[in-house]
Amino acid sequence: MMDWTDRHCRFFHRLLTRRTLLYTEMLTTGAVLHGDRARLLGFDAFEQPVALQLGGCDPRELAEAARIGEGFGYVEINLNVGCPSDRVQEGRFGACLMLEPALVAEGVAAMRRAVGVPVTVKCRIGVDDQDPERSLFTFAERVKAAGADALIVHARKAWLKGLSPRENRDVPPLDYALVHRLKAAHPDFEIIINGGITSLEQSREHLAHVDGVMMGRAAYQEPWRLLAVDRVLFGGEAPFRSAKDAALAFVPYIERQLAEGMKLHAMTRHMLGLFRAVPGARAFRRHLSVEGVKANADARVLADALAMVLDSDADMAHIAA
Incomplete structure (x- = not known):
């Protein structure tokens, strides 16, 4: 990979x-x-x-x-x-x-x-x-x-x-x-x-x-x-209720890396496929792809992209299937 x-x-x-x-x-x-x-x-x-x-x-x-x-x-x-x-x-x-x-x-x-x-x-x-x-x-x-x-x-x-x-x-x-x-x-x-x-x-x-x-x-x-x-596969608990919650938990890491000079896109490029069959997924990808590559892009870009995705208990229901 x-x-x-x-x-x-x-x-x-x-x-x-x-x-x-x-x-x-x-x-x-x-x-x-x-x-x-x-x-x-x-x-x-x-x-x-x-x-x-x-x-x-x-x-x-x-x-x-x-x-x-x-x-x-x-x-x-x-x-x-x-x-x-x-x-x-x-x-x-x-x-x-x-x-x-x-x-x-x-x-x-x-x-x-x-x-x-x-x-x-x-x-x-x-x-x-x-x-x-x-x-x-x-x-x-x-x-x-x-x-x-x-x-x-x-x-x-x-x-x-x-x-x-x-x-x-x-x-x-x-x-x-x-x-x-x-x-x-x-x-x-x-x-x-x-x-x-x-x-x-x-x-x-x-x-x-x-x-x-x-x-x-x-x-x-x-x-x-x-x-x-x-x-x-392991009989344990999922770390988060939804993929959106996991993405929000990624924000502190992003902020630490940005403070050390890393570019936002270097991190958010790995998240583009995070949502499937979820309303707002396309807007999420587009926002990260367009705004995330800009020179001054920061963690607010991810927060704004996540706000475009449906926020409900069922947003990742297909994962449990």
Whole structure:
């Protein structure tokens, strides 16, 4: 979720759910080792639990980046070998590494030796002309033997040639049953499923077969879904009665960030999909999109946008369905 799940997004999502594990954007080992670590890795303690997702191929660099991430307080280090973009292929990380399971295993083993928090891997079911039944099972066995604590599987192939990153998220067919079979073959290895999952009902169905569900685009594009997670999947209470209440709770954070020089749009851009089928949702989006990007935009822009949305006990009734 590069350029999406930044620290502002995660703070907002944590207001909607207290129980889920949140992930950072994928950060390259080079950025972690040589970049502005405070800017790249810093986060608010309220976001916890948060996992750091890394991209890289050199075991020594992965180990050092993992150690740095653990030092910042991340509760999990995740190695992404599922991203199919040209940029990550040129850097020899992402999905192209599924063609080199031995190298991935070396990286996992190095990270495992470097940190005390869980080390996990996110992958596809295969790339290009690989036979997913063979490639995924072989890959899983290698990373498991190397000490990985869990494998997160996006249940599509990645086509490194011929499809754009956007097409790779939709065109290759999903094969959830393959991921379910992988879990059945490895009952002692944590398997988490990802890809095309858009509802909590789907999540519950998958949880009958695997250990966890990762929701990406659906959670970002329609974050209202997260407001029901704690109740539906964890048996707890929703943090707020409505999405509007959660958005109002975001205001103090926005004001603190504005005081430190952050622009309003950097935070409110993550909220555009917060309301669905609620009167005023379109006006809400339009106001944030137009007024939120202005140089002097402050928290009043969000307050004004929220005032355009119906305020009633039923405004988020669809969330409870």
